[in-house]
Amino acid sequence: MKKILFIVLSVLILGGAGFVYFKYYFVFGSGIKTGTLNYVVHKGYVFKTYEGEMILSGVSSKTPGTIQSNQFLFSVDNEEVAKKLERMGGMEVELQYKEYLGALPWRGYSKFIVDSILSVRRPTVPSALLPQ
Secondary structure (H helix, E strand, O other), rough: OOOHHHHHHHHHHHHHHHHHHHHOOEEEEEEEEEEEEEEEEEEOOOOEEEEEEEEEEEEEEEOOOOOEEEEEEEEEEOOHHHHHOOOOOEEEEEEEEEEOOOOOOOOOOOOOOEEEEEEEOOOOOOHHOOOO
């Protein structure tokens, strides 16, 4: 009886550990997003994390005649990268990120974690908006 109880408990513990790993630590995807950085802020009640928003370059809409912006909400767990991003509001940035299946309170509110800045440039103004 003790042997069966030990096996059942071992399977439950290993299964729980596997679930936590895949939900919160397994990198589900990674990639690069480019757009205009809106903001990066340092906020939180217990765990202070860096949270940001970027407006992606392309606009799309499922309804003809309307425009909808694409937002990318992300967290930054590297303080050095976050401090640089805090001063880049309004700039066009190219960010490398990792996507997890779940968010952890000490890592940030988002499941997208930005880990590096690939490029920064001034935003381009469409020629139709330039004075004639």
